[in-house]
Amino acid sequence: MRIGLLTSGGDCPGLNAVIRSAVLHGIKSYGDEFVGFKDGWRGLIEADYLELSRHDVRGLSRVGGTILGTSRTHPYNHPGGGPENMIRQLERHGVDAVIALGGEGTLAGAKRLADEGLPVVGVPKTIDNDLDATDYTFGFDTAISIATDAMDRLRTTGESHHRCMVAEVMGRHAGWIALHSGMAAGAHAILIPEKRVTMDRVCEWVEQVHSRGRSPLVVVAEGFIPEGAEEALAGKGTESSGRPRLGGIGEWVAARVEEHTGIETRNTTLGHIQRGGNPTGFDRVLATRFGIKALDLVHEEAWGFMASLSGTEIVKVDLTAALTGLKTVPMQRYEEAQVLFGR
Ligand code: F6P
Numbered sequence: 001m002r003i004g005l006l007t008s009g010g011d012c013p014g015l016n017a018v019i020r021s022a023v024l025h026g027i028k029s030y031g032d033e034f035v036g037f038k039d040g041w042r043g044l045i046e047a048d049y050l051e052l053s054r055h056d057v058r059g060l061s062r063v064g065g066t067i068l069g070t071s072r073t074h075p076y077n078h079p080g081g082g083p084e085n086m087i088r089q090l091e092r093h094g095v096d097a098v099i100a101l102g103g104e105g106t107l108a109g110a111k112r113l114a115d116e117g118l119p120v121v122g123v124p125k126t127i128d129n130d131l132d133a134t135d136y137t138f139g140f141d142t143a144i145s146i147a148t149d150a151m152d153r154l155r156t157t158g159e160s161h162h163r164c165m166v167a168e169v170m171g172r173h174a175g176w177i178a179l180h181s182g183m184a185a186g187a188h189a190i191l192i193p194e195k196r197v198t199m200d201r202v203c204e205w206v207e208q209v210h211s212r213g214r215s216p217l218v219v220v221a222e223g224f225i226p227e228g229a230e231e232a233l234a235g236k237g238t239e240s241s242g243r244p245r246l247g248g249i250g251e252w253v254a255a256r257v258e259e260h261t262g263i264e265t266r267n268t269t270l271g272h273i274q275r276g277g278n279p280t281g282f283d284r285v286l287a288t289r290f291g292i293k294a295l296d297l298v299h300e301e302a303w304g305f306m307a308s309l310s311g312t313e314i315v316k317v318d319l320t321a322a323l324t325g326l327k328t329v330p331m332q333r334y335e336e337a338q339v340l341f342g343r
Helices: 015-030 041-045 083-092 104-115 140-161 176-185 199-211 249-261 281-300 319-323 331-338
Strands: 002-007 033-037 049-052 097-102 120-124 164-169 189-191 217-221 265-269 305-310 313-318
Touching (some): 002 015, 015 033, 015 097, 015 281, 033 041, 041 083, 097 104, 097 281, 104 120, 104 319, 140 164, 176 189, 199 249, 313 319
Parallel strands (some): 120 305, 164 217, 164 265, 189 217
Antiparallel strands (some): 305 313
16 A cells, blocks of 8 residues: 555654654555655645655654654645545545544544545644543653653752742643643642632642742643633733643743742743653654554554554544543542642
């Protein structure tokens, strides 16, 4: 078969490992040929692609980003998009099937296209780990490792200056990165979108830690909104699209903490550093296994399905399962982290 790969949405460490394993498995096990569409759906719609050989994917599992480039092009809204045009493009260029790597939006697009006749399978990705129907997504472990390392560093400078340190991490809708990195780094407060907490409470926690001679460490997910602060924050933390903006809430929380407690406070927004660089070993393995599974799904002609992690097994799930809603942090997991706080 001749198979097209594309990466769509925000990049994520592990995308290249998926590309590598799918290509190597396909060439070795099935005698497949591969092309890589550039910048997500745009490359397919505009037939902008490169041939991918064994040589092209050599050593890729350890490399961050995506060699194919990515974009947030919508397969239906882009000029020349839509299933009929896209199927015609595939036929014209002799491509038999597509493996689409992406988050919720990409997978929703892939499902709709599969329902309308495009031979496509999916691979889930997001550093936020908020996709349902897979236990973990690659990129998440890398993000936690980066955020944990950053907080370890913030702690030593914070302690030297007797300051409160705030770290803003990614997580627009779900607080998985904040929860896991906060637990790993021993943060004194973990602020996530799923748990409303007032700023008074946050300041109380900070004061308790400070009064014991410690330097308080607060991790805040970018999608956190303090209880009672909706009005004060209205418009501040959002882009024109209405989407929460990176770099808003950490600064805001730090300013309020300093104002109300008198404790000198600094914020660090980790931003895209969490998405860049090389994937961890865990993410390389998960991504590699997803690539192998996706390739097998193509040969099963399991259009509209995706690779997924269930426990330790890589399984096949219907793409609709990925679209039933975001996987947010259950309160029991949040409470588990609270148990350790001797504030
Ligand atoms: O969805 C992944 C994610 O990394 C979010 O955590 C973050 O809000 C967003 O992407 C940032 O997107 P962009 O790179 O488009 O600014």
